[in-house]
Amino acid sequence: AQTVTQSQPEMSVQEAETVTLSCTYDTSESDYYLFWYKQPPSRQMILVIRQEAYKQQNATENRFSVNFQKAAKSFSLKISDSQLGDAAMYFCAANRDDKIIFGKGTRLHILP
Amino acid sequence: SQTIHQWPATLVQPVGSPLSLECTVEGTSNPNLYWYRQAAGRGLQLLFYSVGIGQISSEVPQNLSASRPQDRQFILSSKKLLLSDSGFYLCAWSPGITGTQYFGPGTRLLVL
Numbered sequence: 001a002q003t004v005t006q007s008q009p010e011m012s013v014q015e016a017e018t019v020t021l022s023c024t025y026d027t028s029e030s031d032y033y034l035f036w037y038k039q040p041p042s043r044q045m046i047l048v049i050r051q052e053a054y055k056q057q058n059a060t061e062n063r064f065s066v067n068f069q070k071a072a073k074s075f076s077l078k079i080s081d082s083q084l085g086d087a088a089m090y091f092c093a094a095n096r097d098d099k100i101i102f103g104k105g106t107r108l109h110i111l112p
Numbered sequence: 113s114q115t116i117h118q119w120p121a122t123l124v125q126p127v128g129s130p131l132s133l134e135c136t137v138e139g140t141s142n143p144n145l146y147w148y149r150q151a152a153g154r155g156l157q158l159l160f161y162s163v164g165i166g167q168i169s170s171e172v173p174q175n176l177s178a179s180r181p182q183d184r185q186f187i188l189s190s191k192k193l194l195l196s197d198s199g200f201y202l203c204a205w206s207p208g209i210t211g212t213q214y215f216g217p218g219t220r221l222l223v224l
Contacts, residue, residue, distance in 0.1 A: 033211045043150070043200055045215035091155070095211030098144050098163055104155045 002027045002096045006103035013082045014111045020067075021077045021106050023092030029053075033095045034068065036077045039105070040088040048090070051075065084110050114139035118203050118216035125223055131176075131190040133219050135203030138184065143205040145186040146213060147178055150200045162186060163208070198223045 004025045013019035025034065036048040051059045051068050058066050063080045075094075079086055087110045092103040115138045125131060137143050147159040158171045160178035168178050175194060179187045186203060200220055204213040 035212065037215075042217070043202075043220075044217050045156075045202060045204070047212065047214065050212055098206070098208060098211070099146075099158060099161060100211060100213055102156050 002029075002094060002101050004092050004094050004101050004103040006092050006106050008106045009104075010107045010109065012109040012111055013079075015082055015084060017082055018078060018080045019082055019108065021079075021090050021092075021108065023075045023077070023103060025073050025075060025092070025094045025101075027073070027094060027096070029096070034066075034075045035093040035095075035100065036064070036066070036075075037091045037093060037102075038086075038088045039091065040085075045091070049077065079108075082110050084112065086110055114205070114214065116203060116205055116214060116216040118201075118219050120219060121217065122220045123222070125193050125221065127195055127223055128192045131188070131193050131197070131221070133188040133201055133203075133221075135186040135188075135216055136184055137205045140184070140205070140207065142183060142208075144208045145180060146204040146206070147186065147188050148202040148204065150202060152200075156202065160188070193223045195223050197221065 032053045034051045038046045038048045049059050049061045049064050058068050065078045067076045089105045089107050091105045093100045117136050144163050146161045148156045150156050162168050162180045176190050202218045203216040206213045
């Protein structure tokens with residue numbers, strides 16, 4: 001069965017610093033997509049970044065980047081220059097057929 | 113551009129009353145549609161998904177049901193609400209190619 005594991009339930013980072021959120025996954029698919037979603041206090045789920053497994057280049061979106069290690073099935077999210085607005089729950093996810101499998105989430109606190 | 117709407121935003125209902133939550137998508141055709149439930153501080157639980165009109169797949173057996181009467185409309189229903197139905201309900205749509213899902217603002221349901 002496909003699984004997504006986030007081993008850090010909570011993390012804290014000082015404003016303007018860099019933080020990395022960890023994620024590992026297990027899949028038997030050869031082609032798949034990986035995602036990071038952000039859920040701020042409003043609770044709406046917002047897509048942060050997406051990685052296509054067949055692409056070796058790590059995806060980047062402004063201050064957000066990923067470290068995709070396909071052989072290790074690892075997909076971490078790096079947030080640079082952390083801002084107060086980055087405080088949220090972050091979910092790692094992987095697609096399976098027409099569905100997405102989500103991890104349990106990491107709550108990120110930004111310390112002013 | 114595509115947008116997704118959910119209503120109502122908040123709902124307080126007595127136990128045993130019926131439920132109808134609506135989700136509509138604009139700016140796309142034949143999307144995959146999804147209903148999720150999220151308990152406070154928890155991850156997302158997929159309830160139903162649909163890949164076309166009248167096609168509904170149920171992930172979790174319970175007293176909820178879903179219908180897709182039109183291409184871009186997805187409805188979550190219950191004939192008799194239980195206390196355990198309280199939670200945050202999220203609707204999402206996907207173009208189905210990359211698996212990326214885009215979420216609506218959600219509905220907070222409190223069953224008393």
